[in-house]
Amino acid sequence: MRLFSCILVFLAFMFGNAHAASRQQFTVSTPGGRILIESFGNCAKATCPAVLILSGSKGFGATAYDEIGQAFRAAGLNAYLIHVLSAADIDAIATASSARARIAFYAQRLPEWTSALQGVAAYLEGQPLHGGKVGVLGISLGAQIASAATVGRADIDAVVLIDGGFPNAYSQPVRSLPPLLLIWGSADRTFPLSIGRELQRAAQRLGGSVALDVYDGGAHDFFLKSASPIAEAAHRNAADFLASHLLR
Numbered sequence: 286m287r288l289f290s291c292i293l294v295f296l297a298f299m300f301g302n303a304h305a306a307s308r309q310q311f312t313v314s315t316p317g318g319r320i321l322i323e324s325f326g327n328c329a330k331a332t333c334p335a336v337l338i339l340s341g342s343k344g345f346g347a348t349a350y351d352e353i354g355q356a357f358r359a360a361g362l363n364a365y366l367i368h369v370l371s372a373a374d375i376d377a378i379a380t381a382s383s384a385r386a387r388i389a390f391y392a393q394r395l396p397e398w399t400s401a402l403q404g405v406a407a408y409l410e411g412q413p414l415h416g417g418k419v420g421v422l423g424i425s426l427g428a429q430i431a432s433a434a435t436v437g438r439a440d441i442d443a444v445v446l447i448d449g450g451f452p453n454a455y456s457q458p459v460r461s462l463p464p465l466l467l468i469w470g471s472a473d474r475t476f477p478l479s480i481g482r483e484l485q486r487a488a489q490r491l492g493g494s495v496a497l498d499v500y501d502g503g504a505h506d507f508f509l510k511s512a513s514p515i516a517e518a519a520h521r522n523a524a525d526f527l528a529s530h531l532l533r
Contacts, residue, residue, distance in 0.1 A: 307351065308366070315404030317397045321368040322405065325354035327414065333363040334418035334442075334531035335409040337402065339427025341506075342378045342387075344370060349509040353422075353520050360524040361532055363415065369401040369430060378426075388453055391426065395452055399434035410440050418442050418531040422523060424508060425449045425475070437461050443530035445523045447508045448473050450484040459487070464494040466526040468519050470503025498522055 308323040323345070327333055336357055338350070345366050357364035370378075374394060381387040402421070410419045420443040423431030428449025435441045436459050445466045451459075465488050469481040481497055488495035500507060500515045510516045 308354075313405050313408045315401045315408075317401050317404075320401050320405055323366040323368070325351075325358050325364050328358050328361050328363055330361050332416040332418075333361060333414055334420065334527075335412070335415040336362050336364045336420045336422060336527055336531070337367045337406060337409065338364055339367055339369060339402065339421070339423040339430050341425035341427055341509075342370070342375065344368075344375050347509040348511045349516060349520075352511060352517075353523075356520045357524050357527070360528045362420075362524065362527060365405075365409065367402060367405055369398045369405075370426075391429070391452060392454070395430065395433060398430045402430060402434040403438070406434075406438075406440060420444065420527045420531050422527070423447065423449065425505065433457070435463055438463065443527055445526060446484075447519075447523075448476050448481075448505050450476070450480055459491070461491060462488050462493045462495075464530050465496070466523065467495065467497040468508065468523060469497065469499050470505060470507040471499050471501050472503055473505045475505040496526070
């Protein structure tokens with residue numbers, strides 16, 4: 286069974302590489318090691334704020350990531366796929382014996398994932414092309430990493446969380462959050478909409494800017510459904526939100 290799972294992970298990696306043919310790759314050094322970054326080229330403007338995209342637990346194989354990257358580029362933003370999840374991480378998640386084992390693995394790896402994201406954000410913020418502006422978009426597990434990594438961070442100007450929020454049993458104090466957009470599928474069974482509504486209320490209690498966009502009938506992975514009308518609408522709304530905060 287483990288061999289079969291490893292084969293699936295390998296095929297997903299190869300499939301992702303096929304999608305990545307038009308992406309540009311580089312690495313960024315962080316305290317925990319070098320992190321692979323993929324970009325879609327610079328936007329056409331003199332200043333193109335950076336948007337850091339974090340995948341769910343299956344990595345960046347879905348074709349929708351290319352659609353998201355190009356939509357953001359068209360909005361005047363430079364989109365970057367941040368590989369904080371290593372191939373070994375993706376394999377461990379895919380072959381975990383139970384949901385409890387996966388959650389325990391997430392808790393073990395979360396400090397390194399959040400540190401990697403913060404290191405990449407600091408690097409990209411310092412690049413002149415980005416004008417000192419950085420946003421983050423996280424999907425599912427990526428949303429958990431994004432939420433934990435951006436609490437109280439002055440160097441993160443806006444965050445979009447897709448069908449995910451703070452990790453289970455997150456215990457760090459939350460006193461402030463960047464401007465926040467929550468995008469949720471109404472039919473999400475992995476992270477029900479009630480989680481998104483509670484996160485919205487928590488952000489409102491902190492006095493922060495927060496909006497919750499609910500997509501009727503959307504399942505947990507609706508944002509990554511290629512050529513889906515509701516996914517395309519969600520991509521546009523995410524790009525518009527980020528552009529409104531990063532292009533000021």
